[in-house]
Amino acid sequence: MACFANGEGRSILLNMVKAIQGHKEYLGEVDGLIGDGDHGMNMNKGFTLYAEELGEDAVTFSDGLFDLGALLLNRIGGSMGPIYGTVFMEMSDAANEMEEVDLPLFAAMMRAGLEGLYDIVDARPGDKTLVDTLHPAVQSLDADARQGTAFRDALANMRAAAEAGWKSTESLMARYGRSARLGERSRGVPDAGATSCKLILWAMAEGIEALLR
Amino acid sequence: MACFANGEGRSILLNMVKAIQGHKEYLGEVDGLIGDGDHGMNMNKGFTLYAEELGEDAVTFSDGLFDLGALLLNRIGGSMGPIYGTVFMEMSDAANEMEEVDLPLFAAMMRAGLEGLYDIVDARPGDKTLVDTLHPAVQSLDADARQGTAFRDALANMRAAAEAGWKSTESLMARYGRSARLGERSRGVPDAGATSCKLILWAMAEGIEALLR
Amino acid sequence: MQRILNDPDRIVDEMLSGFVKCHGDIVKRVITGPDNPRGVIAAKDAPIPGKVGVVTGGGSGHKPAFVGYVGKNMCDAAAVGEIFTSPTALSFLEAFRAADGGKGVACLYGNYSGDNMNVKMAARMAKREGIQVKTVVANDDVASAPRDQREKRRGVAGEIFMWKCGGGKAAKGGSLDEVIAAAQKAIDNCHSVGIGITPCTLPAVGHPNFEIKDGTMEVGIGHHGEPGIKVCPLEDAKGMAKRMVDVVLPDHPFEAGDEVAVLVSGLGATPVMELYVLYDEIECLLKDKGIRIHRAYVGNSFTSLDMMGATLTLMKLDEELKELLDMEAWCMGFKQK
Amino acid sequence: MQRILNDPDRIVDEMLSGFVKCHGDIVKRVITGPDNPRGVIAAKDAPIPGKVGVVTGGGSGHKPAFVGYVGKNMCDAAAVGEIFTSPTALSFLEAFRAADGGKGVACLYGNYSGDNMNVKMAARMAKREGIQVKTVVANDDVASAPRDQREKRRGVAGEIFMWKCGGGKAAKGGSLDEVIAAAQKAIDNCHSVGIGITPCTLPAVGHPNFEIKDGTMEVGIGHHGEPGIKVCPLEDAKGMAKRMVDVVLPDHPFEAGDEVAVLVSGLGATPVMELYVLYDEIECLLKDKGIRIHRAYVGNSFTSLDMMGATLTLMKLDEELKELLDMEAWCMGFKQK
């Protein structure tokens, strides 16, 4: 069964960093429309700091997720610190320091991330938050893992699910976070967190795809 | 000898008011370039207040000058309160409540205004202030009064002298007032007070011309 | 962007450095662990043994909030986040440590999802360290949710009255529950609304965050430029005052004979002179309704970077709140004899 | 123009009305004659019999200056002009009357030609009424004239230290000559410079008064936007601090070992957070030069409507000035214990 070496995590993590850095302005703009405009700035700061601290070191995918999550939680704050911090640290824990990551394990990691998130926020699908991206991605992976889909195809499916989820936030009305107070005025613009989550999941998938064997 | 009735001063005074009101923005802009931009606002406020208080009443030229001067001095402040206040009140005093104003009297009034001004400011011709407009106007009237020029021609000469004096401020370097601190940077722009003074003198002359008999 | 700064990503730390240098007679910087090099801002004599600690915190860009309300009879410590970004859980935890005098900590903060999450996590960590933390979440911004969903409303300038009353209660020797009760009562009695007339620019972003078209104003705007309830043509001070009073009065509701504290805060870049013009109008409207003004505060008390506009906060007073509000206070942002 | 106002021509009176309503514990409005319906702002307990009266005044648009410096141990009364326009002679006269406790009046004001003329006229009128008036003319703005023409320099934020020291001396029972001497020494020891980064808009004019191009800054700008000594590319806070210190230090000159008071004032619309960033840099530069900071003040202390930018004022201290500066004070714009 296809898998990738946990030990080669560096390239996946750096791909995630690159995705955030490359969309710093865009994320700020999206958050500016119905939020407070700091999403790109904060995400960029956290991910860039992580890359700086990593330097030239090798790192396992699961350790890297933990470090990145802890950094966001402890040094960035905002909503993103606790949210992505929790997601990444829970994913890391679920990886259980395995040497190889196959589809079932990756799906389990993602589910753990989502469940950790559900522990700290009340938002669920349909509330116009990053949950709308993350939840369908996890669902898709779970289904593919159960059906024994090839890892590469499952990643493609996950990307499509994340993208569809992200797109769905455009027409939703926000119920949590800063834009929640906008009511009807929040429709027509995608959610900032859902947008960054889509970028991260895509970058993660691409990073993994390049390592699959 | 040509003269006008002091008792018909209302139309002259209102012509002066109109000139200021019509150039409120322009005076503000000129003052904004090398001063603080309030010249149009203050002049307009003072002259408009005067016109309001005058209402439909008749007034002699000399009493009107006194009222206008006192209003500027007591209610407007700034540099213009003491400066135009002094000029107008001194002119009024020099009119000596005469019933008819001929060229010698008008020239004497203007000289009294200039001398009153010299009492309270140190600026002299060449210092880029309203003195550069007022002084040549007074000189011109004096000369014409001595030479027995016709009043109407003397007024035309005064206007030309005032205009030339005003224009001269453009190339001068300011030495008094707010723009004095600019040094070389004050050149190239006319002085705000010199500008309003030119407008006032022209309006005064026009008003008198219409009454001459 | 015409602003005074160095690296926009370091503006918060640099501001704190200047703040502590300037106000060393009121505050100090406390670093209790290696993981949070920024530390927190604490009152010079904090913690006071035997006194309930009062803590707040939030994103930066709201000066004097939050660090400007640390000082005598107000907050004992404040956690400091990036611009418009909640402080980390670790940072709140450090503030709890810096404020705890053994009687527990009242964490009085504003209702933003980041703050909610980070305070919750910090309180959990504090518990493990034996520090008891209770919270009051300010939700005074009337425009941010309907009255029957008050728990969804944002916290805005009313937080200042919450700190004043909570801090006063703690200074008088109140127990943690008494401090929490006083702060809760204060914020329950606070009703605020903001009007924005220009947007603000995050230094790290470099252009305005959102748009307020010339000739319009955003009624009900949030402290981060969150859109309000309504965009309408720009009005004069009288019109703005009426709009604000009309939003705030029915919300408590305030009635003839009520005694209130009034706070008119600028949003950062509005000249203070204009705030007095606005207050002049507001005072007339309140008087007309028979509402009695016990104290009024006008100034840039809770801002949003360089936004222009103002907020109005009314707090209904009873004897207890009056006594707490009248107490002396000494912070950079609140000096009262 | 996005501003909070009613009729721009009435903004000063409306602002005063709000100011007096809000600060009735500190000030009152005094009208001593029928010709000046605006009256003047006086300290609540002015005049104090047997104390030298301290008076100031100037154009509006500089909040807290001038009325915000009327109060305990500062000014006894202030004359209030239109925006950027000297008060009338009559208005200064009323302020003299309101402040005179029988020991004479020290009129401490800034060097602008309108103020010079109106104060001179008012002093003449006061003399006829038996009130003795002596004056100190603030001229601390280094950028406004070379050092050997100090008498031509404008007065800027250093006026606050002049009022503090003159007001303190009067409160201590100093004679008129002693008050004048203390105020004169204070301002002689003050050296200021401003940097403007955006222009300001007079409410009655409705568009910016002058231009500061994006990406540039005006070094040496005056408090009414008077052009400075130099327009240069916008610098970071470190660069601005260095420029300011480089203008101010050689002027006294300040030297290693000197003790100083520092005032960093915003010009109105610059977020206070940025002023702390600037102060942080200035403090480092002064420390490097061996200059000792006795007290530092950071805030919007002397503004220019909605201009962005800041001023730096350094006052060289001796024992007398230190004692006067350290005294308690209680005004809207200056609260010190």
Ligand SMILES: Nc1ncnc2c1ncn2[C@@H]1O[C@H](COP(=O)(O)OP(=O)(O)O)[C@@H](O)[C@H]1O
């Ligand atoms: N209570 C919440 N539950 C779930 N997601 C949330 C919640 N609050 C905020 N978010 C997510 O966070 C995003 C905003 O992140 P960010 O702009 O970094 O933080 P902040 O809202 O504090 O400025 C939102 O778009 C949303 O996806």
Ligand SMILES: Nc1ncnc2c1ncn2[C@@H]1O[C@H](COP(=O)(O)OP(=O)(O)O)[C@@H](O)[C@H]1O
């Ligand atoms: N000391 C002075 N002597 C002569 N004229 C002066 C003096 N000061 C100012 N002025 C005149 O006043 C004009 C400015 O008037 P205004 O803008 O109304 O007052 P301010 O300079 O107080 O803002 C200048 O352009 C100049 O002509």
Ligand SMILES: [Mg+2]
């Ligand atoms: Mg945000």
Ligand SMILES: [Mg+2]
């Ligand atoms: Mg002017």
Ligand SMILES: [Mg+2]
């Ligand atoms: Mg935020």
Ligand SMILES: [Mg+2]
């Ligand atoms: Mg002026």
